[in-house]
Amino acid sequence: MTIATLTHAIEHGLSEDEWKHVLQVLNRAPNLTELGIFSVMWSEHCSYKSSRVHLRKLPTTAPWVIQGPGENAGVIDIGDGDAIIFKMESHNHPSFIEPYQGAATGVGGIMRDVFTMGARPIAMLNALRFGEPSHPKTRHLVAGVVAGIGGYGNCMGVPTVGGEVNFHRAYNGNILVNAMCVGLAKTNKIFLSAAKGAGNPVVYVGSKTGRDGIHGATMASAEFDDASDEKRPTVQVGDPFTEKLLLEACLELMATDAIIGIQDMGAAGLTSSSCEMADKGGSGLELNLDKVPCREKGMTPYEMMLSESQERMLMVLKPGREAEAEKIFRKWELDFAIIGITTDTKRLVLNFKGETVADIPVAALADEAPLYERPWTEPERPKALAELPEPTSISEALARLVASPDLASRRWVWEQYDSTVMADTVQKPGGDAAIVRIHRTNKAVAMTCDVTPRYVQADPYLGGVQAVAENWRNLTAVGALPLAITDNLNFGNPQRPEIMGQFVLAVRGIGDACRALDFPVVSGNVSLYNETNGQGILPTPAIGGVGLLLDVTKHASIAFKAAGETIVVIGETKGHMGQSSYVREIHGREDGTPPPVDLKAERRNGEFVRGFITSGRVSTVHDVSDGGLAVAIAEMAMASGIGASVAAPATVSRAGFWFGEDQARYVLSATAAEAEQICAQAKQAGIAAFVLGTTHGEALKIDGEDAFPVARLRQGHEEWLPKLMAGA
Amino acid sequence: MKAAVVVFPASNCDRDVAMALERANGRPPAMVWHGDASLPDGLDLIVLPGGFSYGDYLRCGAMAAHSPIVRDVIARAKKGTPVLGICNGFQILCETGLLPGVLMRNASLKFVSRSVTMTVEGANTMFTARYKPGQKIKLPVAHGDGNYFADDETLDRIESEGLVALRYVEGCNPNGAARNIAGIFNGKRTILGLMPHPERAAEALLGGVDGAVIFDSLAGALP
Numbered sequence: 001m002t003i004a005t006l007t008h009a010i011e012h013g014l015s016e017d018e019w020k021h022v023l024q025v026l027n028r029a030p031n032l033t034e035l036g037i038f039s040v041m042w043s044e045h046c047s048y049k050s051s052r053v054h055l056r057k058l059p060t061t062a063p064w065v066i067q068g069p070g071e072n073a074g075v076i077d078i079g080d081g082d083a084i085i086f087k088m089e090s091h092n093h094p095s096f097i098e099p100y101q102g103a104a105t106g107v108g109g110i111m112r113d114v115f116t117m118g119a120r121p122i123a124m125l126n127a128l129r130f131g132e133p134s135h136p137k138t139r140h141l142v143a144g145v146v147a148g149i150g151g152y153g154n155c156m157g158v159p160t161v162g163g164e165v166n167f168h169r170a171y172n173g174n175i176l177v178n179a180m181c182v183g184l185a186k187t188n189k190i191f192l193s194a195a196k197g198a199g200n201p202v203v204y205v206g207s208k209t210g211r212d213g214i215h216g217a218t219m220a221s222a223e224f225d226d227a228s229d230e231k232r233p234t235v236q237v238g239d240p241f242t243e244k245l246l247l248e249a250c251l252e253l254m255a256t257d258a259i260i261g262i263q264d265m266g267a268a269g270l271t272s273s274s275c276e277m278a279d280k281g282g283s284g285l286e287l288n289l290d291k292v293p294c295r296e297k298g299m300t301p302y303e304m305m306l307s308e309s310q311e312r313m314l315m316v317l318k319p320g321r322e323a324e325a326e327k328i329f330r331k332w333e334l335d336f337a338i339i340g341i342t343t344d345t346k347r348l349v350l351n352f353k354g355e356t357v358a359d360i361p362v363a364a365l366a367d368e369a370p371l372y373e374r375p376w377t378e379p380e381r382p383k384a385l386a387e388l389p390e391p392t393s394i395s396e397a398l399a400r401l402v403a404s405p406d407l408a409s410r411r412w413v414w415e416q417y418d419s420t421v422m423a424d425t426v427q428k429p430g431g432d433a434a435i436v437r438i439h440r441t442n443k444a445v446a447m448t449c450d451v452t453p454r455y456v457q458a459d460p461y462l463g464g465v466q467a468v469a470e471n472w473r474n475l476t477a478v479g480a481l482p483l484a485i486t487d488n489l490n491f492g493n494p495q496r497p498e499i500m501g502q503f504v505l506a507v508r509g510i511g512d513a514c515r516a517l518d519f520p521v522v523s524g525n526v527s528l529y530n531e532t533n534g535q536g537i538l539p540t541p542a543i544g545g546v547g548l549l550l551d552v553t554k555h556a557s558i559a560f561k562a563a564g565e566t567i568v569v570i571g572e573t574k575g576h577m578g579q580s581s582y583v584r585e586i587h588g589r590e591d592g593t594p595p596p597v598d599l600k601a602e603r604r605n606g607e608f609v610r611g612f613i614t615s616g617r618v619s620t621v622h623d624v625s626d627g628g629l630a631v632a633i634a635e636m637a638m639a640s641g642i643g644a645s646v647a648a649p650a651t652v653s654r655a656g657f658w659f660g661e662d663q664a665r666y667v668l669s670a671t672a673a674e675a676e677q678i679c680a681q682a683k684q685a686g687i688a689a690f691v692l693g694t695t696h697g698e699a700l701k702i703d704g705e706d707a708f709p710v711a712r713l714r715q716g717h718e719e720w721l722p723k724l725m726a727g728a
Numbered sequence: 729m730k731a732a733v734v735v736f737p738a739s740n741c742d743r744d745v746a747m748a749l750e751r752a753n754g755r756p757p758a759m760v761w762h763g764d765a766s767l768p769d770g771l772d773l774i775v776l777p778g779g780f781s782y783g784d785y786l787r788c789g790a791m792a793a794h795s796p797i798v799r800d801v802i803a804r805a806k807k808g809t810p811v812l813g814i815c816n817g818f819q820i821l822c823e824t825g826l827l828p829g830v831l832m833r834n835a836s837l838k839f840v841s842r843s844v845t846m847t848v849e850g851a852n853t854m855f856t857a858r859y860k861p862g863q864k865i866k867l868p869v870a871h872g873d874g875n876y877f878a879d880d881e882t883l884d885r886i887e888s889e890g891l892v893a894l895r896y897v898e899g900c901n902p903n904g905a906a907r908n909i910a911g912i913f914n915g916k917r918t919i920l921g922l923m924p925h926p927e928r929a930a931e932a933l934l935g936g937v938d939g940a941v942i943f944d945s946l947a948g949a950l951p
Contacts, residue, residue, distance in 0.1 A: 150839045154870070155780040157740020241783025244738045331763075333737070416839045418870040420928045421778075423744040428935075437933070553933065 001357060004035040012039035018370055025364040033302045033350070034358045037365065040268035040306060041275055044528050047369040050494040051526045054507045058521045059514050064483055065522055066187060072113040072264065073183075074522025075190055076484050078548050082438060083187045084445055085119040088127070088180035088488040088544040090527035095177040098235040099144025103177050104152040105238040105310050110181040111156060112264035115247050116313060118191040118254050119183025122422060123436045124153050126163040126179045127449040127488065127542040128413075131172030133405050133724050138167070141175050142413075143725060149179070150416040155240035156247070159425050160417035161434035164449050164542075167405040170457075173532025178488040178525075180544040182447055184438060191254060193263035195277035195285060195316040195342050200260055202274075202285060202340040203322070205329050206246050206312035209270070210295035212236050213308025242311040242334070249332040250313065258321035265312040271305045273314040275348060279366035281316075287340035289352040301350060301357045316342055376500035382458050385578040385592030394658050395700065395708040397586055398630045401659070402638070403716030404585045407627050412721040426552055430639065432477040432623050433545075437552050444552035446480035448545055452626070453538035455594035458579050460502040460539055464509025465597045469663060470625055471545040472517050476606040477623040477666060479555040479613035480547030485514065487524040487543055492536025494528045502539040503528075510541060516599035519545070549614075556613045556621035559639035563696045565620070566675035567644060569629065571605045571665030572688040575656020581627045582659035595661045602664040608687050609666045617674060624665035629692070630658035630702070632667045637700055638714045645701040646693030654703065669695055729950040731757035731773040734801065736792050736816075741778030741927060745814060748927035749775070752943035762792070766800045772950040773810050774801055776817030778870075778925060788831065788873045789819030798824060810854060810950065811919045812942075815871055818911070818921035827914055827921045828886065829878030834871070835904025841870040843935065844924060845897045846910050850890055853917045854949035858941045865894075865938035867924035869902050869910075874923040876905035876912075883907055893920055 009019040012035055022030055022038050030038065040046055048055065060068035066083055067075035073087035091106025111121050126149055131138050153160045158181075195202070213236035253259060261281060263273045270292070278285045289301050295309070317325055322338060329336035343349070348365065350358040391397045401407055414429035426444055427435035433448035450471040456463025468485065475482040487510060492499040514520055530537045549555055577583055578592025612618040624632045637643055648657040670678065675691060682689030699707035731749050735742045742759065750756045757775065758768050767774065782791035792798060798820070805811045805826050813821040821827040834840055843866050851861040859865070878886070883906055886892060894911035901908045903923070911922025926939030 147838070154839055154841075154872075155738065155740075155783070157738075157779060239783070241738050241780065241785070244740070244780070244783075415842050418839070418841045420841070420868045420870060420925070420934070421740060421744070423747060423928045423930070423934065426933055 001031040003029050004032050008032065008035055012036065013043060014039055018042060021370065025361065033305060034360055036302050036306050037271050037358060037360060040271055041365040042369050046268050046272050048526055049370045050372050050374050050528060051503065052371055053373050054504055058507065058511045060520050060522065062518060062520045065520055066190065068522050069524060071192055072116050074484060074486060075117065076522060076546065077187055078443065081187050083185045083190060084182060084546055085114050085117050085185055086180065086182040086486055086546055087113050087523040088178055088486045088542065089113065089525040090488055090490060091177045091179065092175065092490065092527055092530055094235040095145055096175050099141045100148040100151065101235050101237050103145040103148030105236045106177050106179045107149055107152040108238045108240065108243050108310055109266050110179045111158065111243065112266065114181040114183035115250055116191065116262050116264040117185065118189050119185035120251060121158045121181050121183045122424065123182040123434065123447055124158055124160040124179065125434065125447055125449050125544060128163065128165045129171045129176035129540060130167050131175065132169040133167050135172045139725060139727065145177055146413050146416050152238055152240045154418040156244050157421050159419045159421050161419050161425055161436060162429050162448055165410055165413060166453065168453065168538060170538045173535060174530045174537050176490050176537065176540055178542045180449060180486060182445065182546060189254065191259060191262050193261050193277050193280055195261045195281035195283050197260065198283060198342050198344040200316050200319055200342045201322055201338045202287065202342060203315045203317055203325065204292060204312065204337045204339045205315065206334055207239065207242050207309055208293040208295040208335055209299065209304055209307045210309045211299065211303055211307060214303060214306045236308045236310050238310050245332040245334055246311050246313065249329050249334055252328050253325055256324065258317050258325055260316040260318055262313060262315040265314060267308065269306065269308050270314065275362055275365045277314060277316065278348060278362045284343035284345035284347045284349065284362060285340055286343050286349040289350055291337050291339040293335040293337050301352045374494050374500045375497045376504050377497040379460060379498055379501050382591065382593055385583065388577060388587065388655060390653060391655055393705060394630060394654060394702045395705050398634055399708065399713055399716055401581060401585055401627050401631055402634050402713055403720050407581060407631060408720035409718045410721065411718060412725060426555065427478060427557060431558050432474040433480065435478055435549065435552065435555055442552055444549040446475045446478050446547040446549060448474040449542055450474060451540055451542045453540045454579050454590055456506055456539045456541065458594050460505035461509040462594050462597065464506035464541055465513040466594060466663065467541055467543045468510055468513035468517065468519060469597050469599065469602050471543045472519055473602065473606060473623045475545050475547035476610050477556060477621045479610060480549050482517065482519050482545055482547040484520050484522045485543050485545045487521055487541055489524065490527045490530055490537065490540040490542065492531045499536055506539055506541045513599060517603055554614050554616045556619050558622040558636050559620065560636050560642040560669055560695045561620050563642055565669040565695045566672045567646060567692045567694060568668045568675050568678055568689055569665060569692050570609055570668060570682065570687060570689050572662060573629065573652065573657055573660065573665065574662050575652035575660040576662045577656050577660050580659060580661045582655065595663050597663045605664045605666065605687055608682065608685060609668065612678065618668050618670050620669040622667045624667060625661065628659040628661050629667065634700065634713055636667065637710045638717055641698060641710055642695050643697040643699040643710050644693055644695045647703050729753050729772045729947050730770055731775060732760050732767055732771050733757050733775045733777055734760050734762060734797055736762040736779065736781035736795065738783055739777050739779035739781055741814065741925065745775055745777045745927040748930045748940065748943045751930060752940065752947040760797060762795045762797050764797050767797065767804060771804065771809055773812065773946060774804060776811065776813040776820050778815030778817060781816055781820065789816060789823040792820045793823035802826065805919060808918055812855065813921040814925060814927065815923055818923055819873065821919065821921040826919055827912055828882050829876055831873050832875040832877050833873050834875050839872040840902045842902060843868050844902050845900050846894045846924065847897060849892045849895050850913055853913060855920045855942055855945055856893065857945040857949055864897065866936055867926055867939050868928050869924045871923055874903040874905065876909045878906065886912055889915065891915065894922055
């Protein structure tokens with residue numbers, strides 16, 4: 001066994017101080033296998049060493065939270081003995097290098113995180129960020145990532161029901177692929193990862209271990225440069241067929257009481273799964289690596305411990321239950337191997353060919369991993385936006401906006417995802433939030449992913465607040481009671497104080513918004529070092545939210561339902577134009593301050609709107625976000641083919657009124673009598689509400705301008721992405 | 729009606745079709761594992777569900793067509809037991825030769841998931857009795873390999889014998905299928921293979937009930 005040196009340590013991505021810490025922990029120099037284990041466990045990806053001190057400040061509890069951060073996924077109670085288990089996770093670096101496999105294994109990984117806790121996945125969402133549309137790599141990356149997400153999720157038979165896609169030059173060299181999985185379990189059948197007790201069998205199930213993905217976690221913790229494509233061998237290859245078998249086998253075994261602890265092998269494979277299980281169980285593990293099912297002959301302990309081969313799980317069983325478990329995995333034609341036992345030594349001991357090849361205290365790898373309070377600076381705040389010229393035609397500006405990269409239809413993307421398998425999808429992609437019914441009940445969950453990276457870039461704190469508020473609003477707009485979020489925090493290099501500043505402030509914003517809206521964080525993932533050649537991405541804390549509908553028949557969608565209805569706007573329109581889509585698309589500038597968020601108004605207005613949906617009085621609602629009121633109205637018209645006549649009051653500038661991105665707003669449509677009552681009730685409650693116009697015909701008539709056919713709006717809206725992807 | 733749904737490794741619409749059968753028929757179907765040697769006795773209907781049997785490796789449906797249980801499916805089908813193959817089930821039926829033709833990669837080379845309008849062409853069968861002849865219906869499709877193909881002679885024969893069950897409305901063909909074919913019968917009209925998913929269009933809440941008619945027709949025809 002080769003004894004490692006400082007040079008090896010630096011090659012493994014450890015700093016000189018971290019190397020000294022290793023020597024101190026072991027009281028000797030590690031061998032190469034041990035160094036490999038330290039390097040992945042102490043990587044940013046596994047240890048959260050730069051982020052943990054800040055993440056601790058997030059609110060993570062509520063009466064309905066069963067399990068907060070720290071397990072494979074978060075768990076919330078939705079009543080009747082049902083639990084929702086969910087998490088979002090990034091697979092950014094692999095997806096940039098090999099988009100199909102990178103995205104596919106991202107989907108597979110997050111599904112395992114959810115079903116390892118005992119849940120059947122019932123919905124997938126994904127938040128994707130690509131470079132500017134004209135960048136030579138963009139089409140290749142979009143095509144590969146979308147095909148990869150579909151290729152894996154479709155085969156698993158889990159509907160992909162929502163998500164978001166943005167294009168921005170800041171992602172040219174570093175795209176973001178964040179996948180969210182939502183699963184359904186019983187509250188009394190939730191499986192945790194702790195490897196409790198001594199003398200219990202440690203079992204490996206799933207696929208065989210190969211040489212793929214070695215050092216994936218380390219790669220995910222480094223910046224990119226022009227030679228990054230050479231890292232392709234570190235990208236894992238997925239097999240959704242095996243994962244589907246693994247899912248069914250695990251759920252079948254979970255129906256018994258044979259399992260003590262179970263954990264998927266994700267980043268850092270066997271190393272992190274064994275360390276985390278032992279750490280949480282307060283136990284030790286002794287593994288015999290000769291027993292690990294391997295794809296190739298001659299694999300070394302180093303390779304086995306660092307492989308990121310997919311579709312594998314580690315379990316601790318109750319003694320005596322091995323045969324019963326083995327029978328299930330054999331039925332599903334999966335590998336099943338008893339590779340070790342739990343001990344009371346609190347050490348991870350690895351044996352191979354009669355020799356001990358690693359012996360490390362578990363705590364040093366897990367809980368006692370390095371922790372950094374990195375220096376950070378307040379970013380410079382942008383100046384308020386200078387006054388803009390009024391547009392000559394609101395309708396023409398609107399047509400350009402709905403056909404712009406960030407607002408154009410995503411149909412080309414979601415038609416490649418099976419969104420209706422499992423036959424419980426009530427609201428498909430294209431609305432404010434997806435709705436999936438809880439099987440054989442009248443309840444449903446609503447789900448959405450949101451963040452506005454340009455807001456976070458301009459003001460990280462406010463951007464963090466806004467991302468949570470918009471998520472909460474989107475869930476509310478379909479009639480759901482928002483319950484909890486998962487956060488996927490994508491940032492640049494934390495060793496640069498200005499990037500660390502973005503992180504710290506955005507997390508602070510998220511925390512404040514979550515507290516104000518009773519919307520705790522129950523799981524999450526941090527992805528740092530999203531930089532190429534020193535150019536960071538826009539700070540992108542993607543928020544995945546879940547809400548509950550107690551009666552799924554009472555929900556709302558964005559499409560106008562009938563002509564002759566009255567359109568009502570809830571919430572105050574001040575015409576805030578800073579950082580708006582309009583300023584970016586029409587004036588070619590990313591300028592000004594993002595819109596302020598009044599969390600009290602957000603909550604008050606949202607609860608007001610939700611009440612009308614859940615009582616069955618209103619079924620057409622859309623939240624107002626990118627592109628403001630005009631885009632919201634256009635989307636409601638395009639979703640239905642029904643037009644509208646709308647007019648702005650003379651109180652604010654026309655551009656500001658139609659395209660400003662003030663928060664806490666919703667557009668409703670209802671019968672004239674119902675609308676009158678809504679406005680009266682709003683007045684009583686001190687909520688801004690006014691009548692914007694009525695639905696009719698097949699065109700939009702804005703402020704008396706010439707009627708603009710909805711079909712023409714829709715053509716531009718639908719055409720943009722297919723044209724881009726066809727290279728036209 | 730006594731129905732059975734065959735479950736292959738990576739079938740993933742088995743539960744959905746079982747629900748649709750239960751809704752139409754008042755009782756759940758038997759779920760039969762691919763490794764079993766035979767189907768239960770006295771079956772009125774065998775269903776091959778959608779999914780990715782055996783991971784779609786080799787070719788969609790090719791490995792399932794040679795699985796132990798499918799030998800019995802073929803034997804029963806030849807004796808006249810009705811068979812419904814949906815999506816991957818349709819692919820399997822073509823691979824076994826119980827239905828003519830093959831399903832190739834979609835012409836777009838992309839997976840396609842959307843609601844598609846089609847015409848019910850063959851309405852006087854146990855599968856379609858409760859549709860009006862020529863009725864336009866909307867069903868979801870979700871597949872990567874739904875591009876129906878057969879040589880011209882076969883296609884002419886299918887057409888002349890009235891064995892086209894469902895045809896995509898012109899302009900709505902999602903996969904490039906020859907002559908817009910979405911589903912076909914065997915000569916005796918005891919076997920139906922179709923690419924769209926009627927089991928996902930069996931409730932108004934989920935966007936339509938056009939698919940439920942197939943299960944209602946079967947429940948009515950096979951008491």
